[in-house]
Amino acid sequence: MTDTPTSSGKTDELLAVPPSSASDPNLAVLLWRHPSIFWGGILLSIMVLIAIFGPLFTGDPIELNPIKRLKPPSGESWFGTDYLGRDTFARVIYGARVSLVVGLAVSIIAVSIGLVVGMVSGYIRALDAVIMRVMDGLMSIPGILLAIALISLSGATMMTVVTAIMIPEIPRVVRLVRSVVLSVREEPYVEAAIASGTKLHLVLIRHILPNTIAPLIVLATYICGSAMLTESILGFIGAGIPPEIPSWGNIMSEGRTYFQLSPWIIFYPGIALAITVLAVNVVGDGLRDTLDPRIARKM
């Protein structure tokens, strides 16, 4: 059916405006049209600033003070203290660093690996079947379960946690990249490049790769959000980042027993986590709507 003549598209004609290109969003217009990106971005920037500079201004997040354990929020310790008398405020501020690092590390690594694997899978037919079976297998194992198993079996370090959260995310990336590659490789401009003797790796890098960037940025924000959430759940279950590192998940996990006695231990990191993940997701939604609303179905 490739040779059916079609008009340039009904909506274009209806609106009598030339088809806009997705590749040149004017930033000001973009923010104006999508206030969610604006507000989400501001929120996220604040969190990033807190993560970077916050710990410079707070007390020591790991200093023990058994005498002052489980004290409610006060002028001295704004978010109260935990069961070892550590300052929850300092810990929550420091936790922002941990959560963001985990979120970023997971999304960047997962996207990078998934990008390579997805491109290979989408372009090299011989490997496609094998790779996709492995990805199907990986995808069929519930992510959290896989992460818990990996971590508790290989020992909890920052590295293993990031790896364990990342591995279940890879199939999503691979599938997305592969679907983009499969659809873009049929584009006439890709065929034109092939017809003019462009080598495979150049075709992939010049013509196909750029098409994956927009959806990948969006997916990366979602992965970042869900990685932070997963980190907290792992921490809660007791299979997360080493507990001496005050990640939000760990703080909440340690406050678990004291939920009714000292709710602030769970409340503040919970709020911080929810706000951060919310900001990340809102930015992701905004980017998705801006870059390509149709991505929604691929994710």
Added chain:
Amino acid sequence: MSRDDAKRTDTSVLSIRGLTVRLPEGADRDFAVEDVSFEVGAGEIVCVVGESGSGKSVTAHTVMGLIPRKDLTPVAGEVLLQGDELLTKSETQLRALRGERMAMIFQEPMTALNPVMKVGDQIAEMLEIHSPMSAQERNTRVLEVMQDVNLPEPEQLFHSYPHQLSGGQRQRIMIAMALALEPGLLIADEPTTALDVTTQAQILELIKDIQRRHGTGVMFITHDFGVVAEIADRVIVMQHGKVVEQGAAAEVIGSPQHPYTRMLMASVPSLTPPAREAVDVERPALTARNLNKTYGSLGWFKRGREVHAAQNVELVVHRGETLGVVGESGSGKSTVARCIVRLIDPTAGEIMIAGNNIAGLGERALRPYRRDVQIVFQDPYRSLNPRRTVGQSIVEGPMNFGLTKQDAIVRARDLMNVVGLSPDALERFPHQFSGGQRQRICIARALAMEPKVLIADEAVSALDVSVQAQVLELLDDVRQRFDLAMLFITHDLRVAAQVCDRIMVMQRGVVVEQGRTAEVYASPSHAYTKSLLAAAPGRNTTFGAAAE
């Protein structure tokens, strides 16, 4: 306003007066349509013609009340349906009118029908909404209208889903649905554009027939002057949201008054092939022998379902010559083109370029021959990488073959001149160009490779008629200038007549006829060729002043 407007108002089913619709902020102009006035009388077919962006569809959708009101706001004028003002009606009131007193059919019947509902039910839905009929009565009536639009075995088709029908049948279902309640006004928005030429002829015939029998007023939107010539009683010509000319069909087509109309008419390619210089037959640039492409193979578990997209195709194109490949969708003409460019691998046969068979070469061995065959695609919006400048796109190929960047840019600048664009435009991105300009860039990109063979795969099909003429001229020009062998793939017999030295007609993967263009058009030997030519709309009409 013309003098007989006042008189006609009484019998008008649709009367549009001074309609102005505002575009949302940020569009390239303020109004989608501006001060548009025309009438559609009962029993009359009024064609609204214009190129893309002329506002013809907006007008139609405004009448139906199907425009998104927050984006497109009617700010002035009135729209009277059988005397009732539509613009002031509430959504509920409009809903009652739609289907009952005005109905619409669309360009692409495949997408216009709900894919998950039986077609019979979709027609019945129309009755269910507007009439108090029982289910039994509805079904009877559905079968009646299906019979009315000449659908074979309506009882059986009733229970079919859209994807099980052919394109023509689907459009008949749409028409049946639109006419189920015998509305006074039928709006047809490019209803035959997506159809093959033979089907198109049948559907046009059907619309005319039905309209005649039911006395319906038809507002027919099209960009194809052949169709206009076939069907129109009166013609409204629109440009940039304004009506530039209207009048009886014969007058507008035969002796257009407005310069724009005249230009349009002049651009319509004639079905009569012009005289062309004879071509040196001794210089074959491309030869295909016994070319076959079969899809579908035996998988481990799948039963083999084979499709012969191309069967035993033989062709020769000489330097300086244009070979046209004509056929309807599914005829295999694009498959042949893509095999020759080796975007797909032929299943069997030989493709000889400069004495070498490239049919079975691997990618590495093939690369040196890539430059000899270049292709220009149909869709100008997808043929250029939107993220790379025009210059980058053009120099990519030559640089693959060892040209330095400077030399490649020099060549690109030259070629931009050749295709009629400013060399300075190399720094720009594709979205800054119109469709016709992009197609020129694609031609420049192909030429940059210094090919021996240029394949134009429906290269002008997506363009407006005025742009189409220019691009055709350019193609013919470069063929001569660079002594190219050109393979011109098209479904449009008019276009083929203008540029091809020889013609090859394909049907279901097989070449059914081959010969010099003038001869084939004058005396087709194969029945299929005959039917194609007979179906070409407006074949008996001369567009524009004959003198021009």
Added chain:
Amino acid sequence: MIGYIFRRILATVPVMGVVALFVFLMLRLSPGDPAAVIAGDYATAEDIIRIREQLGLNEPIVVQFVTWIGSLLQGDLGISIFTNLPVTTLIGQRLEPTISLTLTTIIFTVVVAVPLGTLAAWKSGSLIDRFVMLFSVGGFSVPVFVLGYIMIYVISMELRWLPVQGYKSIFDGVWPFVRHIILPTLTLSVIFIALVSRMTRASVMEVLQEDYVRTARAKGQSELKVLLRHALRNAAVPIVTVIGLGIALLIGGVVVTESVYNIPGLGRLVLDAILKRDYPIIQGLILLFSFVYILINLLIDLSYCFFDPRIRY
């Protein structure tokens, strides 16, 4: 059709193989030693070695794998290291609560999320849409356990409306079952509702752009029927798909939810097993979960032809 089902089932074999191999290697290559755990506080090195031998942990890894796959094919998931009971028995005991919880969650989710998403798509850009989107983004942002605790605290402890914890079988009475399942279902549903309503919205929004919706409106069809009859059914395939893919998410949530509400289901079983290095249970359960996931997604694939007559196998 039957041929297709057969092929699809056959096609799950390599996927299950991948899962099995992956799970096996992951467990065997990890540093924890179940023998030491079993031996307990007072064990000597010799005891540990003896236990290792009993468990066959000294065999070459390939032999262990082959042995394991062999018994797996006979439906034998092995014996739990700690409780000395067959894994199949342990899974059997825990099946009902987990199935009940997931089913009530899926039903509740579909009942809530699909109308919500459709409404949001229809009123796209409106206040309702904003609210639904906010809820769906919010649903993705709050950790399940925090939600669980808050619900317990407010609904069970402060208001005393529902029990705090536990599970009652539906066979012991519908009312106790319902009372115990409400809170876990609500907790588990939030993220799932967020997911499904967001997909419904996206999918319905896309369908609403389609020509046939315009056709339906051109017929004068009412908006409600346009949504129900034309939009929703065409939007069904991606919605159903996301429900299937979401099963993995759901199983993850089950682990936490069962912990918080003290429901003796598979989620807690697997969590306990992982923390105690009870290899046979971990292997068995991850395989079971994967199998269920693959099976459900197979069923969903097959359901496509119910939603979309264009799809034939």
Added chain:
Amino acid sequence: MLRWTKRQFLTAAAIMLPLSMGAVQTATPAAAESVLRVIPHADLKNLDPIWTTAYISRNHGYLIYDTLFAMDESFTPQPQMVDSWEVSDDKLTWTFKLRDGLKWHDGADVTAEDCIASLDRWGKRDGMGQQLFASIESLTAGDSKTIVMKLKEPYGLVLESIGKISSNVPFMMPKRIAETDPFKQIEEYVGSGPFMFQKDEWVPGSKVVYVKFNDYVPRSEPPSAAAGGKVAKVDRVEWTYFPDQTTAMNALINDEVDYFESPANDLMQLLENQEGITVEINDPLGNIGFARFNHLLPPFDNADVRRAAIMAMKQEDYMAGAVGDQKFWKTCYSVYPCATPLENSVGSEVMKTGDIEKAAAALKTAGYDGTPVVIMQPTDIPLLSAFSLITAEKLRKIGMTVEVQAMDWSTLTSRRAKRDPVADGGWNMFHTWWIGADVINPMSIAFSGNPDKGWFGWPSDTELEAQRAAFAKATGVEEQKKIAAKVQERLWSIGASGELGQFFVPVAYRSNVKGLIKSPVQFFWNMSVE
């Protein structure tokens, strides 16, 4: 092509649902039965209290099995299954006669043969059992109710051993079960205790059910710890395990359970204020916090370094930090639990120091060379996790290089068995606690000085071993006390372990529960629900 209508689909789903659920059998108690609903301190994973030392399995054992002797409140062995016993003058022949009316849950009579097989199996697993059996020449049945034990040499702890209150308790099982390989778990659960185990209702990881054994004949004496009459006063005991403390507490408050065996100390504030809930300390001995060094690896292969580290460990800090409310802990510088017969203060100055500066000075003198200390932190056990963090902070303050390695308890248990250098997966320190009853005398493995057979950490001290051997043979109470003090002095002088204080885990229960027995072990007889 298979075509399903929507209705058919729903019907099919409705049919399949109960089918899949029907596979699970559930039983419900009859309405009139009295049920004691308990949240046990741990999940019962193992049903063989001889095979495992897990306390939860021991508690399970006390429900369904009986013992020959049992400790009373003053930790004196009293006869339980035994009716009367005699010791020959040379203290080499012990003759025990069983009570009348003892029956197994399957209806058979309890015989001497059964008991001998049971003791045999226990003697192969339990540390005290191994010691006892090393002195036993023969163990034979006189008649169906008489057990005759002949010793090679006089042994001071015969009754203390077979009346041992905590793991592994020598529970009596029928001969056929007791003949199971001691290194394999038993697969049949028949005892002669006051309750019967309901295997059908057991859901590992969640629920355990016991019902009253109607044929049990309790002794006539009032209950006193493990001794005295074991009268089952409820028809059913149901254990439901809660992994989540908050949920468990809420369940108790909401009257969904009756008895909460080991609530976190911090929850006590909340529970105490609830109407209808009683909180009390049921275990007079409590638990002893333990910081264990690896004596094989530097820097803790040096006794002076160990002693310096111990000097830094201020018990108040550990107890306040990890346990909290002062109601639930006290300092205790005796290696034997305070308020038990062998408590003393010999040599404990080092533990009492609790001073960073003094410890730092001592460390300097000891010649610490900066070797890093790897502390294993079991993150799934909050108390030990806190101990680890507090130790780490203290050791850093006295100038040691410390690396805290987080892991779960099961990883820790496997890793602590490794004697390899740190680089190869070894370790320097971990924390745990002993229940008071387990360290009540020098025979506890916690005090071993034999690096081959001793407990993880492997102190090597021949003098310590000699003293412990002497204790085993000592027969008089005063002599035992004297030797015990010597053992303690030796333990402190080699810095075997740090002791972090004595803490008590209270129980919380609804006020309609009556008849709790004060004891370091949780017993369920004599308890009733009103």
